[in-house]
Amino acid sequence: PSSVVVVGAGAAGVQTAVALREQGFDGGVRLIGAERHRPYDRPPLSKAVLLGGRPEDATFDVDFEKLGITLDLGRTATGIRPDLHRLETTRGPVDYDCLVLATGAEPVRLPGTEGVPGVHMLRTLDDAQALRPVLDGRLDVVVVGAGWIGAEFTTAAREAGCRVTVVEAAGLPLAGALPGDVAAPMAAWYARAGAELRTGARVDRVEPGAVVLTDGTRLPAGAVVVGIGARPATGWLDGSGITLGAHGEVLADAWLRTSAADVYAVGDCASFPSARFGERLLVHHWDNALHGPRTVAANIAGPAPAAYDPVPYFWSEQFGRFVQYAGRHAAADTVVRRGDPGGDSWSVCWLRGDRMVAVLAVGRARDLAQGRRLIASGAPLAAERVADPDVPLKSA
Numbered sequence: 001p002s003s004v005v006v007v008g009a010g011a012a013g014v015q016t017a018v019a020l021r022e023q024g025f026d027g028g029v030r031l032i033g034a035e036r037h038r039p040y041d042r043p044p045l046s047k048a049v050l051l052g053g054r055p056e057d058a059t060f061d062v063d064f065e066k067l068g069i070t071l072d073l074g075r076t077a078t079g080i081r082p083d084l085h086r087l088e089t090t091r092g093p094v095d096y097d098c099l100v101l102a103t104g105a106e107p108v109r110l111p112g113t114e115g116v117p118g119v120h121m122l123r124t125l126d127d128a129q130a131l132r133p134v135l136d137g138r139l140d141v142v143v144v145g146a147g148w149i150g151a152e153f154t155t156a157a158r159e160a161g162c163r164v165t166v167v168e169a170a171g172l173p174l175a176g177a178l179p180g181d182v183a184a185p186m187a188a189w190y191a192r193a194g195a196e197l198r199t200g201a202r203v204d205r206v207e208p209g210a211v212v213l214t215d216g217t218r219l220p221a222g223a224v225v226v227g228i229g230a231r232p233a234t235g236w237l238d239g240s241g242i243t244l245g246a247h248g249e250v251l252a253d254a255w256l257r258t259s260a261a262d263v264y265a266v267g268d269c270a271s272f273p274s275a276r277f278g279e280r281l282l283v284h285h286w287d288n289a290l291h292g293p294r295t296v297a298a299n300i301a302g303p304a305p306a307a308y309d310p311v312p313y314f315w316s317e318q319f320g321r322f323v324q325y326a327g328r329h330a331a332a333d334t335v336v337r338r339g340d341p342g343g344d345s346w347s348v349c350w351l352r353g354d355r356m357v358a359v360l361a362v363g364r365a366r367d368l369a370q371g372r373r374l375i376a377s378g379a380p381l382a383a384e385r386v387a388d389p390d391v392p393l394k395s396a
């Protein structure tokens with residue numbers, strides 16, 4: 001191809017553009033993004049940026065001009081005509097030889113709160129900046145959702161001195177991501193940080209200055225922060241002929257190609273089949289937005305097509321703890337604990353037969369690194385040794 005257009009200037013879009021150059025592609029590369037900010041990274045938004053870090057510190061350290069990457073910001077894609085190799089945008093059509101979809105995800109809204117003052121999300125730099133006065137003013141905050149974002153925001157808000165109440169519909173934090181017995185010790189982290197976690201609680205409505213739960217409880221709220229998940233930002237693809245999955249994600253193949261010729265998809269907006277785990281994966285984590293683009297760039301620029309079959313990885317910084325996860329567990333896998341889950345550092349391994357398929361490490365970065373290698377290699381393990389936290393994780 002002589003020109004590649006990348007839609008979405010988040011981590012996956014930026015990495016795709018950079019990887020194309022790294023792999024020697026010398027045609028035109030145009031990075032189109034809806035936001036007007038110079039491309040920035042999201043993980044710092046729920047961490048340093050909330051606590052007074054400079055917003056500029058979140059911007060990617062990439063010299064786009066030097067790399068010959070055209071930044072086309074403040075332009076929103078509205079549709080694709082694959083038959084014409086044409087992208088429709090708010091500022092007119094853009095023709096492409098190759099198109100990469102990297103529009104990421106958008107946060108799920110709490111029903112009935114659209115446009116209600118004082119209700120915040122945390123996905124963009126603008127969102128993070130809008131939350132700064134909430135922390136600086138030490139407002140009472142109600143956080144809806146005890147997932148990754150809810151936990152990280154609560155951490156920052158407690159550090160700033162806000163009173164924080166977390167409303168979670170499930171019985172435990174991280175219910176969507178981890179089995180109950182694994183997540184159970186994390187509930188205590190909220191109380192220890194001085195935040196009140198109300199599980200099994202549902203929001204009925206948000207009123208000026210308060211959140212009212214379905215059981216009638218009224219929680220004072222100077223601000224409400226909603227962190228109840230994210231969905232692929234693909235509404236704009238309706239009617240384009242690009243096949244989407246049940247969660248609205250672009251269904252990519254093992255080479256991250258979509259159902260349309262010369263159109264790829266990567267990052268939070270796309271799922272891909274994993275031969276390693278035997279299922280389709282929709283990953284909403286940073287590492288996937290780093291590595292997927294290398295596959296896309298290799299397939300566009302290189303002679304040898306490479307399939308994408310990563311061991312997914314992510315981290316979270318919450319309540320003074322470094323939480324890391326690699327792999328993919330399923331309900332039927334055997335859970336093996338290493339260390340005391342009531343303590344400061346412990347981990348959990350998931351085994352399928354004599355292979356490790358996932359590891360969760362709290363303050364045990366070595367377990368994560370060793371476990372990740374084992375998952376990648378698929379080497380058999382001596383299962384009885386996995387439970388001993390003093391024995392390194394290695395193959396039999």
Ligand code: FAD
Nearest residue numbers: 008010011012034042043077103104267268284285286314
């Ligand atoms: P995005 O980052 O969402 O970028 C997509 C871009 O496309 C956006 O800028 C959007 O404006 C633009 N766009 C959307 N639609 C259009 C359109 N129609 N036309 C043009 N542009 C469009 N992951 C971790 O592993 N660890 C962490 O600690 C961690 N912390 C996080 C903290 C926060 C606050 C958030 C929000 C996410 C965090 N993540 C973390 C997840 C990680 O940031 C994402 O997985 C990653 O940003 C995905 O990159 P992406 O490029 O696919 O999508």
